Amino acid sequence: MTSSRSWRSEEVARNDRALLRAAREVLAVDGVHASVASIAARAGVGVGSLYRRYRTKQELFQRLCLIALREYLDAATEGLAMDDPWEGLMHYAMASIRSGPGSLAPVAGTFEPTDEMTDLAEQGDRAVARLVERAHQAKVLRAGVTPVDLELLIEQLSKSPLQEQLQRQGRTELYDAARNARERVIAIALDGLRAVPAGPVPGQPPGYELFAMRWVPPAGGAQQSE
Incomplete structure (x- = not known):
């Protein structure tokens, strides 16, 4: 009985972490209009599970x-x-x-x-x-x-429109380049707070493929319907 209760408790905690992570990710893209169905789907749980944990979307927020x-x-x-x-x-x-x-x-x-x-x-x-x-x-x-x-x-x-767009497009081949570019931008921006000149910018200079490749449909990817 104790083992069963412990397993159930761990499952609830796991689902809650997944819901919270999914909610943050969906919010980053859809904003306040993020739907409960989208959040539940991204977390891999049913809408009913979400509502059993949070009575309203506002309570989740x-x-x-x-x-x-x-x-x-x-x-x-x-x-x-x-x-x-x-x-x-x-x-x-x-x-x-x-x-x-x-x-x-x-x-x-x-x-x-x-x-x-x-x-x-x-x-x-x-x-x-x-x-x-x-x-x-x-x-x-x-x-x-x-x-x-x-x-x-x-x-x-804290937001990266580039990474969010690549995630929506499923452009996994550009993820590492986008992450590197974001880290550089963050370093450049925060170094601007220094009272004295900063050191070299970290990482490799990003290439224009991060812009150009977003306009090329993924190989074998389905076109979005209108």
Whole structure:
């Protein structure tokens, strides 16, 4: 009986992780109009399973945002624990970019934030403000950059229209090149925050095939119907 209950609990947790991951991915492409059916299909579960876990789509979005707020606070706290102010700031920025806050922007205003969400947001804001202040005091952050500047930059960099388009097209042969190009763009943008000139740009320079090949139908791929 215990083994059966444990297996069931693990399955529920696995399905929930899949739903949350799928919801983030579908939101990144479809925005607030993301359908429950699309999210369930991407997660590999039935719509009924989704509704057993989350009574409404808004409740699912609320859960996503709560998780994101915890991740941002954790990243900022870890950054503050680092001795080097620049490394601490970059740790927060990179962790936040990779968690993808930009994909959650469309759900803003679609539900009422809970007290827990508000508290986490305020804690996170204070921690980020401290990261920025510490970097300014060490004179490693470009003068005039504010916490809001940093957060807006993170939101912009956390989405990759190129990678999203390639994913929709199934252009797996371009995935690695697109990932490399994105990492370079992120490095270039974040280096722009430095008070002193940065080092060389990482990775290989991207080629124009990332633009040109998107216009070539995949070999053997079906044409989209009108």
